[in-house]
Amino acid sequence: MDRRTLIRTGLATALLAPLTTPRMALAAEPPLIPIRTDPAQVFRTTVCLRPFRAKGPRIESESVGRKQVIHNYGHGGSGWSLSWGSAAEAVWLAMQSSPRKLAVIGAGALGLTAAITAQRAGAEVTIYAKERFPFVRSARATGIWSPDSRVAQTTAMPADFPVRWERMARTSVALHESYVGSAGNPVEWIDYYILRDPEPESLPTAPEAPEAFDPGFASLNDRLQGLMPHSGPVAPETTPFAAAQVRRAANLSFNIADYGRQLEADFLLAGGRFEHMEFHEPSDLSRLKEKVVINCTGYGARALWRDESVIPVRGQIVWLTPQEGVHYGFYSHGIGVLARRDGIVVQDFGPDEAFGWNDANETADPVAAQATLEKLKTVYRA
Numbered sequence: 112m113d114r115r116t117l118i119r120t121g122l123a124t125a126l127l128a129p130l131t132t133p134r135m136a137l138a139a140e141p142p143l144i145p146i147r148t149d150p151a152q153v154f155r156t157t158v159c160l161r162p163f164r165a166k167g168p169r170i171e172s173e174s175v176g177r178k179q180v181i182h183n184y185g186h187g188g189s190g191w192s193l194s195w196g197s198a199a200e201a202v203w204l205a206m207q208s209s210p211r212k213l214a215v216i217g218a219g220a221l222g223l224t225a226a227i228t229a230q231r232a233g234a235e236v237t238i239y240a241k242e243r244f245p246f247v248r249s250a251r252a253t254g255i256w257s258p259d260s261r262v263a264q265t266t267a268m269p270a271d272f273p274v275r276w277e278r279m280a281r282t283s284v285a286l287h288e289s290y291v292g293s294a295g296n297p298v299e300w301i302d303y304y305i306l307r308d309p310e311p312e313s314l315p316t317a318p319e320a321p322e323a324f325d326p327g328f329a330s331l332n333d334r335l336q337g338l339m340p341h342s343g344p345v346a347p348e349t350t351p352f353a354a355a356q357v358r359r360a361a362n363l364s365f366n367i368a369d370y371g372r373q374l375e376a377d378f379l380l381a382g383g384r385f386e387h388m389e390f391h392e393p394s395d396l397s398r399l400k401e402k403v404v405i406n407c408t409g410y411g412a413r414a415l416w417r418d419e420s421v422i423p424v425r426g427q428i429v430w431l432t433p434q435e436g437v438h439y440g441f442y443s444h445g446i447g448v449l450a451r452r453d454g455i456v457v458q459d460f461g462p463d464e465a466f467g468w469n470d471a472n473e474t475a476d477p478v479a480a481q482a483t484l485e486k487l488k489t490v491y492r493a
């Protein structure tokens with residue numbers, strides 16, 4: 112597994128440190144129970160589209176007729192992770208005219224966090240959306256803190272994006288942490304393992320292959336050094352993994368079934384209202400009574416705002432039933448696994464960075480799901 116493979120999972124920060132650090136290797140603690148990979152454990156397969164923009168998420172203000180619209184969409188594979196920080200940026204723009212009432216379009220991760228942030232800033236908020244949890248795309252995410260996963264393109268992001276991104280990431284992590292320990296465990300610290308095998312000393316000369324398309328996703332996590340707690344090598348023999356090298360880092364895991372419900376509850380408790388509404392073009396916003404609107408339509412922004420800078424990056428997740436005592440995550444040879452309370456999610460990141468690029472097919476592929484399970488089986492020692 113190479114550096115770029117790790118980077119595209121958004122897990123590079125703590126995990127790319129050399130595996131041979133002078134520190135003594137940690138033991139896997141408590142002893143890790145292998146995940147049962149029997150197909151009978153599978154209870155569903157879901158597909159989701161990451162709303163990727165080469166320039167990074169669109170967070171800016173625009174006048175549309177008599178409305179002031181603050182866009183807050185296009186967070187790629189980092190929408191949950193960056194949600195609170197992105198909300199802070201968007202709400203700051205929205206509050207410039209001190210509106211008493213404010214509309215949010217969209218009830219996914221970005222819409223709910225923007226709405227709650229606006230309430231905390233003193234606004235009365237109504238969310239207008241055609242779908243709510245559990246039907247929004249945000250409900251089909253892996254649920255790991257991955258703030259720079261497919262969030263921008265190195266060559267296209269504006270020069271100030273890394274600084275804005277760092278601010279969003281730091282704001283977000285503090286707000287996510289405020290949910291740790293809440294009833295229902297919407298956010299938890301978990302141990303995440305990176306499994307690697309040494310690169311072969313010398314590779315046989317490969318026949319000339321055509322250059323593969325490379326989306327060139329930006330890697331920004333180095334800016335967050337020290338933000339996450341412990342990380343270190345683990346003695347592989349203390350784990351059930353077959354890999355020769357194992358590294359462990361603490362990470363935040365989102366139990367999305369509960370987090371979505373809690374965000375909705377927090378919004379309603381603070382006096383928020385939901386209204387079911389679908390918008391077909393920007394002029395439909397004239398139906399709203401609020402003058403200031405935060406637009407959190409995710410991938411839906413591509414159609415609604417005719418914004419072709421939003422590229423779908425498809426991802427499929429195979430869900431296994433939660434397993435007693437299994438409460439960790441790992442990345443191994445293109446497979447990412449996260450054992451959440453609402454299910455064990457298994458995702459295949461494919462052979463290269465282009466996997467899922469510009470693929471808007473949201474139908475689950477059972478053959479690929481079977482192949483994902485087969486790969487998962489090879490992660491553990493016989």
Ligand SMILES: Cc1cc2nc3c(=O)[nH]c(=O)nc-3n(C[C@H](O)[C@H](O)[C@H](O)COP(=O)(O)OP(=O)(O)OC[C@H]3O[C@@H](n4cnc5c(N)ncnc54)[C@H](O)[C@@H]3O)c2cc1C
Binds near residue numbers: 193218258409
């Ligand atoms: C496989 C996969 C795994 C992922 N894993 C992670 C992860 O582990 N961590 C992480 O941080 N991110 C992850 N992501 C990314 C994350 O899921 C997205 O960035 C995030 O869900 C986007 O949220 P959103 O609120 O912008 O969009 P959505 O969840 O799509 O919400 C959009 C809302 O707008 C509404 N809407 C849209 N169009 C209209 C319209 N025309 N009229 C009315 N309402 C409309 C929808 O009904 C919905 O309520 C993952 C993505 C995928 C595909």
